[in-house]
Amino acid sequence: MKKKLTWLLLVGVAGYWILRRLGTRGGASDEEVHASLPGDDVIPHPMVETTHAIRIEAPPSVVWKWLMQAGYRGSGRAGWYSDPWLLKLTEGIYLRLTVPARLRAEHPRIGSADELLPEFQYSEVGDIVPDGPPGTVYFVVKAVEPERAWVLYSDTHIKYLSPIFLHGTDWEARGEFTWVFVLNPANGSGTRLILRTRARYGPPLFRRLFMPLFYIGEAIIPRLILRGIKKRAETMPATMEIAPESGRVT
Numbered sequence: 001m002k003k004k005l006t007w008l009l010l011v012g013v014a015g016y017w018i019l020r021r022l023g024t025r026g027g028a029s030d031e032e033v034h035a036s037l038p039g040d041d042v043i044p045h046p047m048v049e050t051t052h053a054i055r056i057e058a059p060p061s062v063v064w065k066w067l068m069q070a071g072y073r074g075s076g077r078a079g080w081y082s083d084p085w086l087l088k089l090t091e092g093i094y095l096r097l098t099v100p101a102r103l104r105a106e107h108p109r110i111g112s113a114d115e116l117l118p119e120f121q122y123s124e125v126g127d128i129v130p131d132g133p134p135g136t137v138y139f140v141v142k143a144v145e146p147e148r149a150w151v152l153y154s155d156t157h158i159k160y161l162s163p164i165f166l167h168g169t170d171w172e173a174r175g176e177f178t179w180v181f182v183l184n185p186a187n188g189s190g191t192r193l194i195l196r197t198r199a200r201y202g203p204p205l206f207r208r209l210f211m212p213l214f215y216i217g218e219a220i221i222p223r224l225i226l227r228g229i230k231k232r233a234e235t236m237p238a239t240m241e242i243a244p245e246s247g248r249v250t
Contacts, residue, residue: 023215026223028053028194037196039151039180042142046198047207048214052222053194058233060147060183063191066232067150067181069113069120070225071139075130077120079112081228082221095132098160100167103135112228116236123150136160139179152179158201161210173210175201193229195222 025033028051056063071077095104123129129139129152137160139152158175159167166172177199184192197218201207 023218024050026052026219027226032192032194037180037182037194038145038149039143039178039196040198042151042153042178043176043198043200045200047200048198048211050197050218050222051194052196052218052226053192054226054230055186056191056193056230056233057189058191058236059189060185060191062236063183063193063229063233064147065116065121066229066236067183067193068123069117070129071120072130072132073112074133076117077113077130078117080225081112081232082224083228084111086220086224095160097163099132099136100164103133114232131157132160142178148183150181152181154178158199161201162206171203171206173201173206174203175199177201191233193226195226197222 032053033051066078066081069078070080073079123141123144125141125144127141129141131137131139131154137154137156139154141151142153143149143151153176155176157177158173162171162173177197180194180196180198182194182196184194186192199214201210
């Protein structure tokens with residue numbers, strides 16, 4: 001019996017270590033993981049930080065176009081380029097448990113855009129980037145360095161990690177986090193696209209219970225976002241440009 005308990009403990013510890021590793025970093029080099037990035041100062045002392053990265057065979061100017069239009073699909077933006085199965089899971093199950101029915105979209109748009117959206121090609125500090133139906137979650141743009149860095153901040157998302165019956169109670173989740181997208185030129189005409197998450201949240205009991213779920217989410221969602229951008233940036237003709245005067249794609 002003791003041997004079985006020992007093995008279960010070892011398996012549990014090893015499994016959690018692997019999960020933490022996958023959630024904390026994916027595709028990022030040691031240099032990228034430990035680097036100071038634009039936007040780190042928005043949450044200077046996070047409880048948790050993750051860094052994911054991918055190489056894209058397209059220049060930063062192209063990758064930037066796809067990044068700029070990201071956001072809640074129901075608001076007309078391009079979505080976050082993740083796989084349809086995740087969007088269906090989110091809309092079909094998760095949001096039903098965490099978002100009151102009156103705030104959920106009646107007919108959510110599943111699937112991200114496969115084309116450039118001229119009306120969403122520019123961003124400045126203070127802009128709101130919707131990430132859910134009106135009255136729910138959104139990001140505030142904290143910094144923009146064209147073709148280099150886009151810093152998004154939210155103090156609205158973490159509430160909706162709590163089931164609906166905890167909303168408005170002392171047990172409701174609360175906190176803040178940032179998504180920082182950084183584009184670094186790679187050898188040749190490529191781009192290293194980095195996505196860093198920094199977060200602070202509570203209450204303490206929620207923090208302890210939620211950490212495994214956080215690492216599961218971080219092991220999946222950033223990878224899907226980065227791969228979705230990579231797919232689109234690599235297949236878009238390099239000659240496709242957005243005319244600033246007219247806002248048209250040419």
